[in-house]
Amino acid sequence: MTSAESTIEKVNKNLARRYRAEQRFRLYGILSVLFGLSCLVVLFTDIIGKGYKGFVSTEIYLTVDLSSDDLGISDPEVENAFMQADFEGAIKRALYARLDVTDRRAKRALNALISSGASYALRDQVKRQPELLDSSHGFWLLADDDVDTWYKSVDSKSPFTGRLSDEQLTWLQTLDFSGELRTALNTTFFTSGDSREPEMAGIMGAALGSFFTVLVTLLLSFPIGVAAAVYLEEYAPKNRWTDLIEVNINNLAAVPSIIFGLLGLAIFINFFEMPRSIPLVGGLVLTLMTLPTIIISSRAAIKAVPPSIREAALGLGASKMQMVMHHVLPLAMPGMLTGAIIGMAQALGETAPLLMIGMVAFVVDLPGGVMDAATALPVQIFLWADSPERAFVEKTSAAIMVLLGFLFLMNALAVWLRRRLERRW
Amino acid sequence: MNISEHTAQAHADKTVGEPLVKNAKMSMRGVNVFYADKQAIYGVDLDIGRNEVIAMIGPSGCGKSTFLRCLNRMNDTIDICRVEGKLMLENQDIYDPSLDVVPLRARVGMVFQKPNPFPKSIYDNVAYGPRIHGLASRRTELDEIVETSLRKAGLWDEVKDRLHGPGTGLSGGQQQRLCIARTIAVSPEVILMDEPCSALDPIATAKIEELIAELSENYTIAIVTHSMQQAARVSHRTAYFHLGKLIEVNDTEKVFTNPDHDLTEAYITGRFG
Structure with missing residues (x-):
């Protein structure tokens, strides 16, 4: 009898310690899971925080004069007519007109605000809708990646450390003030291949x-x-x-x-x-x-x-x-x-x-x-x-x-x- | 007499009783089975008569399952297993190197210890054998085979409304009867049963035993069992194995009332096992 009682006593004495060990064991498990989860959360917040902006791009509103003569299109029916047309020039002229720039140096600075891909997008659109020719129309045109970066930093009120000059920033603020800048879904990103120009690069x-x-x-x-x-x-x-x-x-x-x-x-x-x-x-x-x-x-x-x-x-x-x-x-x-x-x-x-x-x-x-x-x-x-x-x-x-x-x-x-x-x- | 004396005696003696019968369905002579270097069966001579139920009993590890699995070459699946001796199914040498095991296993079917229905429907379970052997050319023929087999296995009334339900959804006893139906669907001549009731409750066991009695009218059955009552109830002849040797073969009644060999008596009276 006495030996049986002492067994129970011994068991009871150890019981609390065993339960504590068990709880510690559980705690270790929970801590490991939490550690893994928090790493995942940090990673995802960082990636999504940076990445979601990649799905939108900045566009500039411009009224472009699409006169056939200026574009160099003699007959829209001819094959390659649009391939050789000077849409880039038309966009540049529209940009100079909008911001009243005549100086050569300033023109060059202004050109840098529009993506080189904008003219291709415009060309494709006009090719689809030839009735747009020989009149002026407003278009949302893709901005350069520096403009994109600046505009997104304005949006998120984070400091801008880009390559834009004060002059360029003034122009952009003018455009922004009058609602001629916007961000839109970046379809280029989903539909095109790689490019040297970030705003043109796609996945x-x-x-x-x-x-x-x-x-x-x-x-x-x-x-x-x-x-x-x-x-x-x-x-x-x-x-x-x-x-x-x-x-x-x-x-x-x-x-x-x-x-x-x-x-x-x-x-x-x-x-x-x-x-x-x-x-x-x-x-x-x-x-x-x-x-x-x-x-x-x-x-x-x-x-x-x-x-x-x-x-x-x-x-x-x-x-x-x-x-x-x-x-x-x-x-x-x-x-x-x-x-x-x-x-x-x-x-x-x-x-x-x-x-x-x-x-x-x-x-x-x-x-x-x-x-x-x-x-x-x-x-x-x-x-x-x-x-x-x-x-x-x-x-x-x-x-x-x-x-x-x-x-x-x-x-x-x-x-x-x-x-x-x-x-x- | 202690166990080691039994062992000595077992190794010394020849099979007593009547291991051979006239006009046998299967006859085995001088069968030795080895697992790698270890010998599991020593020189067994045994005949299985037509439409007879022969029970193989003996303590665990005595080689009765190994012997049973030689009869349709299921031991082929074990790489290290080697079989010597002459095993005949009527006039066919079972271990003839040129023999194809596929038709052999169609002639000698097997029911295993644990019910092992395929994870398919009840219908597909029974129809699997006829399908792979091409026994039915038309759907109606196949339906007929399935129904007859399930009826013979005494399962038809229980499952006829859910033939396309899963075979694994049945109870243990029903699953085992499904496995028997699956085996008889290919119309074998011999059915080997390796402890078919060891995983079942007494009621399911009783059903299987009844079934064995019915099947013995048309089939030759060899059954390995641990239950001596079962052997006594279902079999015509009983073979007692001990440490890889066939000790005694006699009519079941004689084995359980008046065995010829001391070891058999010791086993059936429960002195060891």
Whole structure:
């Protein structure tokens, strides 16, 4: 009896300490989660705080005289009539007229306020609506990136540290005062490729490049990865060679991605003489990089299929291939897809190997396929972050937001697919 | 007599009783099974008669499941497993290297310890075997096979309204009967049952036992069981395994009332096991 009581006493004595330890343990967990969350919040506030301005651009209202003679358009029906027309001059004249400038030096300072892309936008609009010719019309024209930066700093009441002279600032204040400056949705950003002019630079080229690259990666790495995983799990004999293969696949998963870039440079570009900077080579390199991830996750998914299901199929006289195709693969599919999508997300965010194979090039045109020179989203971010123009700061953040958006979408897709395909057994 | 003496005796003795029958469905001679270097079955000679239910009993690890899995080469899936001896299904050598296991397993079906329906509908579970073997050319034919199989397994009335519901949604006993229906859907000649009731409650067990009795009219059945009452209830002949050796084979009644071998008696009276 006494010994039983003393046991209880001992237990009780320790109980408080055990509960305290338990609470501390929980607290550590909560602190870790909070730390992670706060880092994420800081990161997102910074990126979104800088980046949201990238989605709007500043425009200047100008009344432009579109007389055919001044523009040099003799017949609007003729092909190339608009290509050779002098819209830039028309815009400049409108600008001089609006601000009463005659001095050559001042004219040059004034020209710097309008983006060089404004004339192209105007040309395209007039080409669509030829009835605008031979009369004066008001247009909202894209401002230069320095104006953009200044106007946004006025908006947010933050100090302006740009490259505008006092004279230019006076003109801008005049325009602002009379409501001839506005910010509008920056469609250029979503529809065009890269540019030296920040206000003309868009994410579409890089997004298409990324799309083609990831498409090539997915089409190659998923079938190859699944086939390799099925062979290794279901068919390969368990011997020293397969052990060696397994160890090497695990090692490959840990190889830094830049090494894969070098490999791609040596094999695809130097040896097979494929062109540089194309999504096909990028996709091949990223395939090499994602394959280990897909093989490992697919093998895990195949391993997780209960052996009783395999026995049931074999016991009924299913061949090995029927067992794999009818039972193992459908049951392993959610896991394999999740692995593949995570691999794709990794590939989408990969920069280093793409640098090695020349997808870091300055590409203005939108790529139309896997054989066109292109860049990719993360490389575009790298390029913009490296640019000296102040206005690229917000472009960089905006591009990061676009990339993160794609990554979220892909992860959400992975979760949805897993829920959708998961079956109980 | 203690266990080690039993062991010594088991290794010394030949099978007693009547392991061989005339006009056997399956006959096995000198079967040795090895897992890598470890021998699991020692020189078993056994015949399984036509339309007979033979029960294999014995303590855990005695090799009765291993022996059962040799009969339709399910042991092929285990890399390290090696089978020696002559195993015949009528005139067919089961371990003939040129033999295709697919038709063999269509002739010798198997029901496993844990109910293992596919994560598909009840209909698809039963139809799977006929589909892969191409037994039905038309939809109506397949429907008929499914219905007959489910009726034979005594499950039809319980599931006829939800044939396209998931097979995994059934109770344990129903799942096991579904697995039996799935096995008989390919019309095997022999059905191997590896402790089919060990995961079931007594009522579900009773249903399966009734089913075995009915099935024995058309099929040859070999059943491994841990329950001696079950062996006594369902089987015609009983084989007692001990440490990889076949100790005694006799009519079930004789095994459970007046066994020839001391070890059999010791096991069925519960002195060890």
